[in-house]
Amino acid sequence: MDTYTHSNQNSSEKVILKLESISRHYENPAGESIPVLQSINLQVKTGDSIAIVGPSGSGKSTLLNIIGALDSPTSGRVLFQDRDLSRLDEKELAALRNRQVGFIFQLHHLLPQYTVLENVLIPTLANASKNRLNRAERRARDLLNRVGLESRMSYRPGILSGGERQRVAVVRALINNPKILLADEPTGSLDRSSADEVAKLIMELKHEQNVTLILVTHSLELADRMKYIFELTDGILKPYNEEDSI
Amino acid sequence: MTIWHLIKQSIKFHWRTHLGVLLGVAVSASVLIGALIVGDSVRYTLKEQALQRLGKTQLAMAPPNRYTRADLAKGLQSELGEDVVVAPVLLSPGIAIRGDSTARVNSVQIIGINDNFLKLARKPDFTLPSEDNVVINQRMAHQLGVTEDDDILLTIEKASLMSRDAPMAIAEDFHVSLRVTVSAIASDSGIGRFSLNSSQVAPYNAFVPLEWLQKKLELQDQINLVLTGSEYEITTTEANSALGKAWELADAGLEIRELPDQNVIEIRTPRIFLEPAIANTAVEKIPDSTRILTYFVNQIKHEQRTVPYSVVTALNPIPEQYSNIKDDEVIINRWLADDLKARTADMIEMTYFTFGPMRKLEERTASFKVHDVASMDSSLMDPELMPDFPGLHSVNNCRDWEPGIPVDLDHIKDEDEDYWDEYKGTPKVFLTLQAGQSIWGNRFGDLTALRYPSDMYSITDIETKLKQNLEPAAFGMLFQDVRERAITASSRSIDFGQLFLSLSFFLIASALILTGLLFVFGVQLRTEESGTLLSLGFLRGQVQRLLLAEGAVISVAGTLLGLIISIFYTRIVLIALSTVWRGAVGNTSFYYHATPQTFIVGILASIIASLLTIWIASRRQFKRNIRELLSGIPETQGKAGTKRSSFTLWIALVSGISALVIIIAALSGRASQTAAFFVSSALLLICCLALIHSFLTGRSLSIMGHGLSSMGMRNSSRRWGRSLATIAVLACGCFITIAVGANRKDVTQNARKRSSGTGGFVYYGESVLPVIHDLNTSEGRKVFRMDNPAMTDVRFVPMRIHEGEDASCLNLNQPQNPTLMGVNPQMMHTRSAFSFVKTMEETDSPWLLLNSSQEPDTVNAVADQNTLTWSVGKAVGDTMTFVDESGKAFNVRIVGAIASSILQGSLIISEENFIQRYPSESGYRVFLVDAPWSWSKSKKIDVSRSIMNAMQDVGTELMTTTSRLAMFNTVQNTYLSIFQSLGGLALMLGSIGLGIVVARNVMERRSELALLQAVGYQKLSIQHLVLIEHIFLLVMGLVVGVLAGVVAVIPTLRSAGVEIPYLSLSLTLLGILVSGVLWTWLASRLVLRSPLLNALRNE
Secondary structure, eight states: OOOEEOOOSOTTSOEEEEEEEEEEEEEOTTSOEEEEEEEEEEEEETTOEEEEEOOTTSSHHHHHHHHTTSSOOSEEEEEETTEEGGGSOHHHHHHHHHHTEEEEOSSOOOOTTSOHHHHHHHHHHTTOOHHHHHHHHHHHHHHHHHTTOGGGTTSOGGGSOHHHHHHHHHHHHHTTOOSEEEEESTTTTSOHHHHHHHHHHHHHHHHHHTOEEEEEESOHHHHTTSSEEEEEETTEEEESSGGGOO | OOHHHHHHHHHHHTHHHHHHHHHHHHHHHHHHHHHHHHHHHHHHHHHHHHHHHHTTEEEEEOOTTOOEETHHHHHHHHHHOTTEEEEEEEEEEEEEEETTSSOEEEEEEEEEEOHHHHHTSSSOOSOOOOTTEEEEEHHHHHHHTOOTTOEEEEEEEOOOSSOTTSTTOOOSSOEEEEEEEEEEEEOTTTGGGOOSSOOSSOOEEEEEEHHHHHHHTTOTTEESEEEEEESSOOOHHHHHHHHHHHOOGGGGTOEEEEETTTTEEEEEOTTSSOOHHHHHHHHHHSOSOEEEEEEEEEEEEETTEEEEEEEEEEEESOOGGGTTOOTTEEEEEHHHHHHHTOOTTOEEEEEEEEEEGGGEEEEEEEEEEEEEEEOTTSTTOOGGGSOOOTTTTTOSSGGGOOOSSOOOGGGOOHHHHHHHHHHTTOOSEEEEHHHHHHHHOBTTBSOSEEEEETTTOOHHHHHHHHHHHOOGGGGTOOOEEHHHHHHHHHHTSOOHHHHHHHHTHHHHHHHHHHHHHHHHHHHHHTHHHHHHHHHTTOOHHHHHHHHHHHHHHHHHHHHHHHHHHHHHHHHHHHHHHHTTTGGGTTSOOOOOOOOHHHHHHHHHHHHHHHHHHHHHHHGGGGGSOHHHHHHTOOOOOOOTTOHHHHHHHHHHHHHHHHHHHHHHHHHTTSSOHHHHHHHHHHHHHHHHHHHHHHHHHSSGGGGSOSSHHHHHHHHTTTTHHHHHHHHHHHHHHHHHHHHHHHTOBOSSTTTTSTTSTTTTOSEEEEEEEEEOSOTTSHHHHHHTTOOSGGGTTOEEEEEEEEOOBOBSTTOOSOOSSBEEEEEOHHHHHHHTOSOEEEESSOOSOGGGGGGOOSSTTEEEEEEEHHIIIIIIOOOTTOEEEEEOTTSOEEEEEEEEEEOSOTTTBEEEEEHHHHHHHOTTOOSEEEEEEEOOTTSOHHHHHHHHHHHHHHTGGGTEEEEEHHHHHHHHHHHHHHHHHHHHHHHHHHHHHHHHHHHHHHHHHHHHTHHHHHHHHHTTOOHHHHHHHHHHHHHHHHHHHHHHHHHHHHHHTHHHHHSTTBOOOHHHHHHHHHHHHHHHHHHHHHHHHHHHTSOTHHHHHHO
16 A cells, blocks of 8 residues: 655655545445545645646545545545544534635635625634634635735625636635645636636645645646646546655 | 624525515415414404493393392392492393284393493493383394384293293293384494303394383392492402392292281292292201191092092191091091081092193092091181182182183082182191192192291291291302303303314415425525535534524514415405305304414414424435535435335335224224224325335336336436425325315205204204193194194104203304203104214113213213314213202213204203203203104195294294204304315415426426437427426325325215215316316426527536
């Protein structure tokens, strides 16, 4: 069993995420078990950026969902900051998703009934005090200014362009100062120029906010912006380049 | 930003989706709150009517069949003080006929009043009429078609101080007819509807001056009702204490007089026979009494010589010189001895009448040995020993005798005339009291006088001692809180709130199911939103609460909208109850009235019900995986071979088998059929729905082939919950349609059967004035001139009545004092009349249970099942407490329940028990009439006319038993109509629900259907596919509903007097089918109208 980790000049940086023998099987209507992920091992250190590439149906999104505690593995362990996610209850997992993890989806998943600012602030409402909410609103405004959406704050997502929506989604993912940013094909549904713009923004913000980034994409161009690239084929995770492995 | 802000924004954004939910909640809320307000309105109206009919009256004293002095009211007034109004009233039943005889009203209350009565009115709207004038109430004026200054004829029962059933009472000439002019019409919403009995229907009232009525009825200074009222509350204790001081012996019908010649003080009564309770008290508490029983005998005979019509006296003690007389011996006076030529030790025979029920006179003879002959100047020769026998005591000449028994004046000889001239009613024969009581004692008493030596007692002594030892309550002189009783009756009335809630159950359920469906649609549209919130760190509970909070806001808004609608809905229901549904309430108009509590309860109930529905309907949504939710694809539910499928198969199996077992048990007589079949039908409904669930979620659908039809049917499994809900709503609707439709009773079928609700009788008659003769004998018929050949085959079963409150379903109030009827059980038993639903003990002769009673002071009774269940709220085995004529409480135990019959409205006890408890209640007032059913209609009409004409003086109203039964069934049938109307609305909602399901299903599958179009399917074929899928649901709903409905009504189909309205039922079911197909077609057409291929492009 291979364990992949990234090498880092600063060896003092801690491992933020550790996947140990992660497997995921699904049952088809006939009751047969279909393996999607097979014994995946991975260690991610704080501040790194990782891309996972692979063909459609290779299990990339499933892996990302497992990392983000949206799904659970059939076997194996996910250790986030040395905490085994399988040992956390629903409340702790929700708190983890809320505070430690930021999600960016291919389809932005903005709620159409709320304004841009409200969409960004939604994660802060899950578990917030009044003071925190006030701070969050200031931060949301700052971030939206940062991504060039200051004039769109009171707009509903329905009237924004695809790129703008995804920028809102990026800000929403960062609103709670997450430790790790998980992006599932963040540019997949955008035109080329918007995709470039969003990719650039994600990378800038990653550095500014000092957040670990794991990104799933078809786009090697986007993947190349990451420090490490892994390939997922038939449920098996391998370094895309030799130097990405230990 | 706050969570509340999020909720507000969401509601604003999704208002279109929420609008449907809001309307669904509004419908259920308006029906629910409306039902409760209907309850309030009915209760309020009944209470208001109670207060209208009583005015300011709080207490009433109405001694049964007894008259008290009018001065008693004055005495009470001085005891109670000037703040209290004490109104003496003389109340008598009567008949009113319009001046030109074109209209008639039986059962009129003729109310003799003075000014005090008017002081009890809340707002007096008439003044005391002058002599020969009458004030009548609106209902009576309307019925007679008269107005002010019109003449009417009142026929009033001439009061008799002694029961007309009593020996020597005069049975004829007991009513008086008076022509009076209407001086005013009293409103029915005031004291014009005065009555002591609770009913939502105003009585017929005629108010006349008290003194005038007393004069006309020869009841000078007599009253039979005292009413009291005051601005402050007066208690029964206060009033009864005042009564204890104000009453006099005359109020108990006692007369104390001194007979100086005999040196005695005598207690006697105009009722002839001293009531046993009084006599016993006097004997016990006042020593040295001489007990006297004087009787009138038809003949005294010795050998061949006879003396007709003589007065005889039994007494104890007998004067000392005759103290060794034995019980089979008599002392005769000299005159008799001479006339009969009888001497000491000779045997004489006395022939006399005894009085059975229906004034059945039985002539009996008793033989005695002459113990001695008393001289005509003996102390025994006392004309005062004869009580004031009506028709005898004030008559100078024997030839003018008109006693209450048949006498042949031809038998009276000159010697007898001479005796009467010289000695009047001086008894000719004396015997021991024991001997006299053994042959002449009767239910009215066995003493006619008590005498005390005047050298030992004064009149005052006797009066004081009697008053000290007698309680006025023993004569029924007791104040009762009629106001509280009226309010209790109205507050414990049929709960129309609950009734309408039950009747609206399916409508409310349909609206809630629709609400749930619409809410779930909304939630499903927002599946992705739920996933997003969860992925952003919201807990499932938080997301659920967010959506439920939206639901709560909609529920509150919908409920408030429903509240407004409910006000209109209630008004419509109240109008319907006064018009098209008047059969349920007996032509009553209701006031709209709602209490804040009802609003609060209604609002809370509606919010809770809708929230619960929303929660139940949407909770599955939140159990899904976040990943699935994020995909935004609504749950498809249809999974082949799931555990759920086999679990529901087990449910189907268990409920199906249980239904079968219960049906078999019911058919073999081990369980009540109606309940058993109803439970079985419910189980069958569950079984069918479980089977359908299993079918929709199981594998069976996958082996159905690949045609368009099978594709359509398979599609219904995609959203089995939705499909099942649709089927369930439709099935319930059909079930109600059948169950209700088939339960409508047609009274004409089987009416001639003894076991039916008519008891096999042809007519039911009720008279205002009592009939004291046996109408089955030629003598009895002669009195009413009914002794014609046409009546030969007619037989009567007469019943006595102790008037109380109507306990039939026609009275919405809960009777506190139901009417008691007395019948000869044998007459019912020999006819095997009516069917018993339940009896206290297994017996083939349930009517004879009335004769037996295990416990003292307990009388057995039977009653109509509806009366027991709905009016008095009792069951077989229960007891109720009544008060007899002497103020003594006794229990009435229900020993049998009669299936829905013409006997609704009262409790029936045996005649023997009846006359024991109410000896003064004269004669019969209810008649069940037997006549050949084979008679032609015209002959039946002729006979009924001839009976009514013959008995019109006693105010007889005759109706066919089928009409009477129909009158009661109208109530039930009207409830069924209400249920059906509301059920119809429920089905309408169900149809709309089906339309929504169709539209939603099609919208969700637009891309799938577009794909079909892309691969070459025509739009028509696609619509055909959609129609098949949903018509499958419709047909399933109909089949299941019909099946369960038929099982539920099997007992009705098997029972007597049922006519199934096959045509209307079939048309209704067809209507449901057509409306369902129409909605399905319309919805599918609307959704499929826009180009489907766009949907594919959007994909």
